[in-house]
Amino acid sequence: MKKLFIGCIAVIAVLMGLAGCDSERTTYEGPNYLMFSDTLYRYAVQETGEVFNVPVSATVPVDYDRTFAVEVVDSISDAVEGKHYKLLSNTVTIKAGECAANVQVQGIYDNIGINDYLTVGLRLIIPKEEQWSLYGIDSKVVLQKACPFDINSFTGYCKVTSTFFNDYMQNVTMRLIKTEVNPEKENSVILHDLYYKGYDIVLDFDRKNLLEPLVNMEEQVCGNTSEAFGTIYGDGNLLMYQPTMYTSYYSSCENFVLQYVTIYVDGVGTVGTYVNILEWISDAEAEKLKEQGY
Known part of the structure; x- marks a missing residue:
């Protein structure tokens, strides 16, 4: 993906063989080219x-308006077009x-x-002499x-499935837990009894980037070794943290966390x-699961 710094000056070369420590600012003084400022955008x-x-x-300013078509x-x-998006002007x-x-x-x-990932391909209709082959x-x-x-969509009853259950809670296929808003932190919930009764986990929702709906978690005690392994190891605490090498995320469309x-x-x-999968469900769905023994 190319990245251009939009402005009236485009740096296209590095001065070589400068004498001593002196250097001069090099500015673009070539032909006028028009282009999209990047080849890919996500919205x-x-x-x-x-x-x-x-x-x-544009690579250089001129003293008149420049109007050209987009297709x-x-x-x-x-x-x-007309179904998924509108192009407000052609x-x-x-x-x-201006540039x-x-x-x-x-x-x-x-x-x-x-789950759509829809692409709109746009093209500038400009004279050949104003097309920069380097960028298209x-x-x-x-x-x-x-x-x-x-x-609040991430509070109430929550179904929990985890690959941890397969290894150390072999009679458990799914847990039904309750969650609530964390009163001490914005965009955060408390997962009550996530793996084991009496051990609550705090989960944070990252709202900085709408296209990267991530969750974060600080290191916390999630259980004890006696309950997990049948004996005491170390200080007896089972600790949980979120590794940075994998992406953990949420969906506000479907109310789940992976x-x-x-x-x-x-x-x-x-x-x-x-891997933990958390799915928030209605009270009615939770009551049905309770009737099944969850």
């Missing part, structure tokens, strides 16, 4: 209907004295599926649905790395 489509700006840049390239698109104008403008795209929230004239815009986030955890005993060693 989170929300129900609030935000308009996304796809930047276009959708079907061969590199799987999003459908033209873009870089005003006199940047935006093509505007608006996603249609209701028509994008939870195309760009892709990827649209992904981002459902509204409500921390989390990797590593379990170890301090001073003894690592038990293993496991």
